[in-house]
Amino acid sequence: MARCDVVFFLSRSGQFLDQSDMHLLANQLPQSGVKRMILVAGQYDALLLDDGFNRDSLAATEDNLTQRIHKRASTEMGKLAEQRRQAGRDENADLIAQLTTPILASTFAHGFAHWPQEQWNEAMQHVYQELTEMAEDEWDGYQFSHADWLRIACFDQLTQAYQVARQDKQQLLQQQKEGISIGNTMKN
Numbered sequence: 001m002a003r004c005d006v007v008f009f010l011s012r013s014g015q016f017l018d019q020s021d022m023h024l025l026a027n028q029l030p031q032s033g034v035k036r037m038i039l040v041a042g043q044y045d046a047l048l049l050d051d052g053f054n055r056d057s058l059a060a061t062e063d064n065l066t067q068r069i070h071k072r073a074s075t076e077m078g079k080l081a082e083q084r085r086q087a088g089r090d091e092n093a094d095l096i097a098q099l100t101t102p103i104l105a106s107t108f109a110h111g112f113a114h115w116p117q118e119q120w121n122e123a124m125q126h127v128y129q130e131l132t133e134m135a136e137d138e139w140d141g142y143q144f145s146h147a148d149w150l151r152i153a154c155f156d157q158l159t160q161a162y163q164v165a166r167q168d169k170q171q172l173l174q175q176q177k178e179g180i181s182i183g184n185t186m187k188n
Contacts, residue, residue, distance in 0.1 A: 005035045006165040008158075013047040013104065016069055017076045025080060029092060036168060037095055038161045039077075039102035041069050044152060045109050045127055052134050058142060062152075066104065074100040103157050110153035113146055 011021045041047075047065055048058075055061040077099040084093035108124050120128065135142040150156070 013041040039099040044104045045106040105154040109149045113149035
């Protein structure tokens with residue numbers, strides 16, 4: 001990670017920011033160099049399935065999960081940022097402190113929205129069946145829409161974060177080039 005400007009840090013939604021994730025962030029995140037981090041809670045579809053039985057709608061389930069995951073991110077990243085500040089790693093602390101609103105994403109939901117069902121693997125078919133049966137049974141016959149799958153997938157937000165990171169990288173490279181050019185001009 002020391003040579004990366006941007007890091008997309010993926011943590012499974014069902015075990016979001018578990019001990020191994022926090023260990024990796026605490027021990028592998030370099031002192032400096034990383035300019036931006038995007039925190040992603042992946043496999044969001046599995047968490048919907050786990051929590052959906054306890055809610056009366058998809059909206060209530062998504063709201064509950066978003067609040068829980070954001071609270072966890074805020075708590076864990078706040079603790080880690082404070083540890084970094086106490087260790088004199090303010091740049092690192094500032095970066096970590098910004099990671100309070102992770103992107104909740106599902107590659108399966110992306111597939112449900114975009115791929116023909118014949119292309120789904122066995123795991124996707126199983127998850128789809130479980131989610132749709134749960135929705136019908138627990139949410140008064142609810143049927144997932146294409147818009148639901150797109151929202152659950154959250155690939156638009158991931159793509160946007162990636163595009164912003166690319167633009168930032170281009171600006172950073174340009175600034176570095178200009179710095180080198182000014183440095184060479186001053187030597188001459």
